[in-house]
Amino acid sequence: MIEKASTIGAHILSGAVIEPGPLDELLPGWRDAPPPVCVPAAEDEFWFLTKTGGTKFPVIPPGMANHGNFIVSLGAMCAWLAPQAEALGVEIYPGFAAAEPLFDEAGAVCGVRIGDMGVAKDGSHKPGYTQGIDIKAKVTVLAEGARGHLTKQLVRKFGLDAESDPQNYSIGIKELWQLPPGRVKPGKIFHSFGWPADSMTYGGSFIYHLADDRVAIGYVSGLDYRDPEYQPYEAFQQFKHHPLVKPLLEGGTILSAGARAIVTGGWQSLPKVEMPGALLIGDTAGLLNVPKVKGTHQAIRSGMLAAEHLAAQEAPAAAGFDAKLRASPVMAELKKVRNIKPGFKKGLWFGLVNSAWETATGGLSPWTWRCKSDWNSLQKLAEAEKPKRDYVERTLAPRDRLAGVYFAATEHDEDQPVHLKVSNTDICVSQCAEEYGNPCQRFCPAGVYEIVQDEQGKRLQINAANCVHCKTCDIKDPYQIITWVTPEGGSGPNYQNL
Ligand SMILES: Cc1cc2nc3c(=O)[nH]c(=O)nc-3n(C[C@H](O)[C@H](O)[C@H](O)COP(=O)(O)OP(=O)(O)OC[C@H]3O[C@@H](n4cnc5c(N)ncnc54)[C@H](O)[C@@H]3O)c2cc1C
Numbered sequence: 040m041i042e043k044a045s046t047i048g049a050h051i052l053s054g055a056v057i058e059p060g061p062l063d064e065l066l067p068g069w070r071d072a073p074p075p076v077c078v079p080a081a082e083d084e085f086w087f088l089t090k091t092g093g094t095k096f097p098v099i100p101p102g103m104a105n106h107g108n109f110i111v112s113l114g115a116m117c118a119w120l121a122p123q124a125e126a127l128g129v130e131i132y133p134g135f136a137a138a139e140p141l142f143d144e145a146g147a148v149c150g151v152r153i154g155d156m157g158v159a160k161d162g163s164h165k166p167g168y169t170q171g172i173d174i175k176a177k178v179t180v181l182a183e184g185a186r187g188h189l190t191k192q193l194v195r196k197f198g199l200d201a202e203s204d205p206q207n208y209s210i211g212i213k214e215l216w217q218l219p220p221g222r223v224k225p226g227k228i229f230h231s232f233g234w235p236a237d238s239m240t241y242g243g244s245f246i247y248h249l250a251d252d253r254v255a256i257g258y259v260s261g262l263d264y265r266d267p268e269y270q271p272y273e274a275f276q277q278f279k280h281h282p283l284v285k286p287l288l289e290g291g292t293i294l295s296a297g298a299r300a301i302v303t304g305g306w307q308s309l310p311k312v313e314m315p316g317a318l319l320i321g322d323t324a325g326l327l328n329v330p331k332v333k334g335t336h337q338a339i340r341s342g343m344l345a346a347e348h349l350a351a352q353e354a355p356a357a358a359g360f361d362a363k364l365r366a367s368p369v370m371a372e373l374k375k376v377r378n379i380k381p382g383f384k385k386g387l388w389f390g391l392v393n394s395a396w397e398t399a400t401g402g403l404s405p406w407t408w409r410c411k412s413d414w415n416s417l418q419k420l421a422e423a424e425k426p427k428r429d430y431v432e433r434t435l436a437p438r439d440r441l442a443g444v445y446f447a448a449t450e451h452d453e454d455q456p457v458h459l460k461v462s463n464t465d466i467c468v469s470q471c472a473e474e475y476g477n478p479c480q481r482f483c484p485a486g487v488y489e490i491v492q493d494e495q496g497k498r499l500q501i502n503a504a505n506c507v508h509c510k511t512c513d514i515k516d517p518y519q520i521i522t523w524v525t526p527e528g529g530s531g532p533n534y535q536n537l
């Protein structure tokens with residue numbers, strides 16, 4: 040198992056309230072020795088927020104109730120799982136980024152190439168340069184999470200999405216806070232929608248109360264948003280200043296922060312999950328259940344199914360996995376909720392009525408709403424609806440994105456090739472500036488993209504060292520000229536308990 044983070048879990052950012060069913064199957068005794076952050080779900084609250092108040096739902100929408108679930112730190116849970124896998128003989132290599140797929144003579148995937156270490160920004164070799172090794176496998180299982188870098192190439196090469204809709208995404212931004220004693224109610228789960236999102240922007244929050252006076256707080260923005268001025272990071276910071284939330288956080292300290300894309304296309308966007316020599320599982324396949332905002336149980340289930348599929352064969356091969364996954368509970372779960380997220384493309388109120396219908400009928404509608412790519416939903420400045428945001432003045436930390444990056448503890452050697460490849464930077468200062476006002480400066484939660492003016496005129500500056508590997512730029516850039524590639528293994532965020 041190859042992992043690009045410096046340690047297992049250091050690039051994992053999630054909510055996370057998990058459904059324990061698949062973990063019970065995988066590790067029957069886990070409840071006796073649970074992961075370090077693990078609080079049984081106690082009470083659920085679901086709110087519609089206005090700028091100055093809100094309405095609490097008298098009942099929790101079915102599927103969103105969390106009785107029997109657990110609040111965990113998924114990063115800490117992965118670190119807890121790793122030694123257990125190693126004890127069973129799995130070899131785990133953190134600090135190694137799979138930079139490109141390898142193909143055999145017949146064109147089948149036969150492994151991955153690890154990125155070189157010690158390459159300078161100008162491409163020359165620094166002292167200590169090490170060429171990345173090739174790791175060969177009979178079958179390569181891709182589990183890169185949302186918008187996998189190798190998966191993206193392989194979907195294109197093998198036409199895996201020929202019969203599915205384009206994949207969709209949201210961006211989730213999260214912080215972990217330490218609060219004064221007495222405020223936190225361990226096990227409490229708060230979700231909201233409404234303010235600060237306008238009715239045409241899909242947005243919602245979560246606050247999960249942990250043990251030891253800590254809360255995990257986050258905000259999810261659908262990357263199908265239309266307003267080129269929208270800033271997911273600012274929407275999150277505004278949410279923290281809502282009258283229901285600010286008193287909870289005031290006087291507390293932020294411990295850790297980061298951002299990550301969430302895969303939301305669901306059933307109709309699922310590509311073929313097998314190709315010669317390789318399989319897709321978890322979020323890189325697109326298995327997250329959107330109304331539940333839960334993908335961990337689906338990732339574990341699909342991983343187990345892949346393992347069973349491969350172990351059952353004398354000569355392991357990918358063929359047959361796609362049919363197995365589609366016939367499994369993983370897909371049945373996605374089918375039921377397939378129309379819920381696309382309904383919100385027609386606005387909040389239509390989306391809510393549609394959700395109620397789809398939930399009441401258990402997804403039995405004879406129709407399926409289609410998905411289209413997130414990058415082409417952005418309106419041009421001249422024709423944008425420009426919703427009135429009416430944001431409040433902020434006082435809580437962090438004051439801006441750069442201060443936020445500090446809490447992600449992200450580290451990239453500055454002297455390495457920039458891992459955000461922009462294929463045509465002329466577009467940035469001409470067409471994009473005019474048509475969209477350079478939205479990369481706003482959708483990146485880490486302030487990586489800046490249009491600067493110097494002696495040579497306006498140009499795009501890429502502050503690659505700040506990148507938290509969320510993949511939003513690769514998804515939302517309206518010209519699709521940004522490609523996120525793997526930096527040196529071990530670079531990137533060093534998330535603590537996210
Ligand atoms: C803000 C937010 C809140 C969420 N809340 C919940 C929740 O409450 N409950 C829930 O069940 N789910 C939740 N999810 C979804 C859940 O986190 C995902 O469904 C789950 O993590 C998917 O697991 P995965 O293993 O497929 O991918 P990931 O967890 O993304 O793991 C992928 C791993 O692969 C590594 N990797 C990627 N590319 C490479 C490469 N080229 N080389 C080497 N390593 C690589 C990454 O560093 C990472 O460690 C949430 C997600 C977000 C972002």
Ligand code: SF4
Pocket residue numbers: 459482483484485486487488505506507508509510511512513523
């Ligand atoms: S550069 Fe791209 S991947 Fe990195 S933090 Fe910004 S939006 Fe996310």
